[in-house]
Amino acid sequence: MTEGIALAVEGLGKRYRRKVALRDCSFELPAGRVSALVGMNGAGKTTLLSVLAGLLPPTEGRVRLPAGERRIAFVAQEKPLYRHFSVRDMLRLGSKLNTVWDQQRALDWLARFDVPLDRPCGKLSGGQQAQVSFAVAIGSRPSVLLLDEPLSNLDPLARREVVKELLSAVVDTDMTVLMSTHVVAELSGVADHLLLLGDGELVLSGDVDDLLAAHRNYAGPRSERPPVPGEVLVASHVGGQSTFLMESFEPVAAPWTARPVTLEDLVLARLENARAVAA
Amino acid sequence: MSYVVEFRVDRGSGMPAYLQLAQQVREALRLGWLTPGDKLPTVREVVATSGVNPNTVLKAYRELEFAGLVEARQGAGTFVKAALGTADRKDLARLYDELVEWLARARKSGLEDEDVVALLRTALEGERE
Structure with missing residues (x-):
């Protein structure tokens, strides 16, 4: 071993x-x-x-x-x-x-x-x-x-x-x-x-640190498509704004912003995603 | 008697825990609470006082070592090697007092924490342009 x-x-x-x-x-x-x-x-x-x-x-x-x-x-x-x-x-x-x-x-x-x-x-x-x-x-x-x-x-x-x-x-x-x-x-x-x-x-x-470093929350003007390449775990569109929780650590140009995710965000997103795939 | 850094992990922050700890040491260095020669608490001490994962503490210390700010001495512990920030302590104290006065004026104008941070960030960005 x-x-x-x-x-x-x-x-x-x-x-x-x-x-x-x-x-x-x-x-x-x-x-x-x-x-x-x-x-x-x-x-x-x-x-x-x-x-x-x-x-x-x-x-x-x-x-x-x-x-x-x-x-x-x-x-x-x-x-x-x-x-x-x-x-x-x-x-x-x-x-x-x-x-x-x-x-x-x-x-x-x-x-x-x-x-x-x-x-x-x-x-x-x-x-x-x-x-x-x-x-x-x-x-x-x-x-x-x-x-x-x-x-x-x-x-x-x-x-x-x-x-x-x-x-x-x-x-x-x-x-x-x-x-x-x-x-x-x-x-x-x-x-x-x-x-x-x-x-x-x-x-x-x-x-845990590697997992957190590999994911980002991107927020910006309403869009059906994410601003960077990578797997989208959660996409939400409210009013004129869209946010994507993604497996990606790419930087992004304004007006988009990238925020780190918390462990809780990541866990919930992954579980929901797994459930959606199984259903 | 060495200054003991009080470590804490903000569980709601997306910043990895080891980076939070490293940043807290950097802040203590910048503010002059830690100076070259000071001993950082042992991993065991940090775990026992703040309940932070020992591997996280080790990783934070390695990060600081890599940045040249601390050094591990075999069997003796981890010691501060370099100071951070160039201002001397008197200047820092004066700037702090001025900031407290400024903050009081900001509060009188109805500014909240977030407004203050946003204002400071804007000023920093303006300086860069």
Whole structure:
């Protein structure tokens, strides 16, 4: 496998009885990076993460990991815990079930978020339960950490703190992170690599900065045709003005103007485009 | 004690996050908040204080290094190498005060943030012509 790749997927597909959840997905996760898995509800994000985690067998294709480092941790969206276990017992379970265990790292995470070690997991708040799941996952010192909607049950302040701690762990341990979300707005500055899933298919993948640099918003006087060559993702015509979101970085002459796109613009445009092509 | 730049990423901006961070260092240099010899915060420190992706911080530092503004010293960290802007700090302070006065007059005439920026841009473009 190529160096610098934490995980590679080739022609991955998953079918549940008649429903196709994933179709012909191929991509690589760059090592030591934070990748975002983005898609609307039902796009197949959880299925993909479950297959990568080894919890679901794929119907076709395969997942490849580099030799040696093959420790994958997966934190499911429901953040499952044993209700009657104390937090301390959950850590002990983690230490018994994993070949590598960093108790201090797990304890540090819990202390950071003021989670009481002696309380049964079932008596913790939703936010605290999430922190126990994160602590167990981080304690297992994964080479690849998979997180399904990790921020969904957290208040805005806790979200920011969890992001800081996760990214700090990336610096400290060189782990690779893949986190799913449908809230695109919270990704900028957090994820540096993007996997965009639309209805079970990979719509777009790549380095976030490269993707942003390859797209522009062009605005100018009403026109049916875009001002520069390139693929048009979104065209809108309002009054005397036309705007085109395009895969292009060509400069443009007045009266047209070119503006950079935000990650949110790009994601929404690509998803809508994929849907229009499928329909 | 070195000045610690407070990094932030504007999520609504189309500018890539690493360029935003590099620009914030450039601004600090221009305004004299950072001077040659100052140490930039480590990647770990930036991540822990502002929650920005570590690869983004690294990329920003590489960009600044490439521009000759900072240098990475093996094992010691990243240090400011060159100053940006030629005005000395006294001139900068005076210009700032004048700008604040001007801004007060602009507000009295009913100008909003966007009007001020548009006016400044027009003046800059006029100078070029």
